Amino acid sequence: EAQVTQNPRYLITVTGKKLTVTCSQNMNHEYMSWYRQDPGLGLRQIYYSMNVEVTDKGDVPEGYKVSRKEKRNFPLILESPSPNQTSLYFCASRWDNRNTEAFFGQGTRLTVV
Amino acid sequence: RKEVEQDPGPFNVPEGATVAFNCTYSNSASQSFFWYRQDCRKEPKLLMSVYSSGNEDGRFTAQLNRASQYISLLIRDSKLSDSATYLCVVNIGSTGRRALTFGSGTRLQVQP
Numbered sequence: 001e002a003q004v005t006q007n008p009r010y011l012i013t014v015t016g017k018k019l020t021v022t023c024s025q026n027m028n029h030e031y032m033s034w035y036r037q038d039p040g041l042g043l044r045q046i047y048y049s050m051n052v053e054v055t056d057k058g059d060v061p062e063g064y065k066v067s068r069k070e071k072r073n074f075p076l077i078l079e080s081p082s083p084n085q086t087s088l089y090f091c092a093s094r095w096d097n098r099n100t101e102a103f104f105g106q107g108t109r110l111t112v113v
Numbered sequence: 114r115k116e117v118e119q120d121p122g123p124f125n126v127p128e129g130a131t132v133a134f135n136c137t138y139s140n141s142a143s144q145s146f147f148w149y150r151q152d153c154r155k156e157p158k159l160l161m162s163v164y165s166s167g168n169e170d171g172r173f174t175a176q177l178n179r180a181s182q183y184i185s186l187l188i189r190d191s192k193l194s195d196s197a198t199y200l201c202v203v204n205i206g207s208t209g210r211r212a213l214t215f216g217s218g219t220r221l222q223v224q225p
Contacts, residue, residue, distance in 0.1 A: 033212070033213075035215075040121070040217055041217060042117075042200070042216055042218060043200075043215040044215075045213070045214075058212065059212075088154070090156055090157070092213075097204075097212070098144070098145070098204070099144065099145040099162070099204065101147075101159045101162075102157075102159070102213055104156035104157050104158070106155070106156050107155070
């Protein structure tokens with residue numbers, strides 16, 4: 001089954017404690033991205049990757065890091081989480097960044113206290 | 114000004130009603146357009162792409178007006194299962210950095 005898998009689904013952490021949210025896709029997609037979703041603001045892109053070892057900032061990259069060492073995996077790293085990073089996070093993958101459908105992971109609800 | 118704007122709703126309609134959502138986008142270089150559906154606290158899923166000539170998928174019809182930078186979604190014969198948030202999505206940006214930009218969503222509640 002074609003899917004994007006995120007883990008964990010729920011996470012409560014404390015300010016400053018490094019965390020990683022994993023994302024894996026089994027569709028051999030080149031293009032992957034991370035979004036955060038906040039009430040009234042919609043989904044905003046954090047980082048994206050056009051292929052292995054190619055990553056770039058989206059609209060709200062501050063406080064986040066990513067890596068793309070393998071095509072299927074695109075982890076999101078919060079080196080020093082802060083309460084304003086409390087949000088719902090989605091990983092997405094697409095065949096490319098043109099007119100193709102985006103497939104989303106099930107989301108990670110992160111709370112930073 | 115937001116790049117993609119939608120009326121947040123909620124739209125409360127009875128079963129069987131016809132409901133229309135609108136969306137405007139600000140970047141005239143936008144290349145492609147979509148409607149996604151998002152159920153409460155779940156991931157967005159593609160409902161349909163939007164083509165210049167307009168397109169229909171069962172009870173759903175999408176229209177694009179490039180001159181007015183306007184996209185619409187029409188749902189006929191609403192079902193309870195149509196209750197969700199509908200996201201207008203536009204592919205914006207230069208060739209190397211074309212990114213999906215999402216509206217904040219329009220919430221639909223279909224009532225029995």
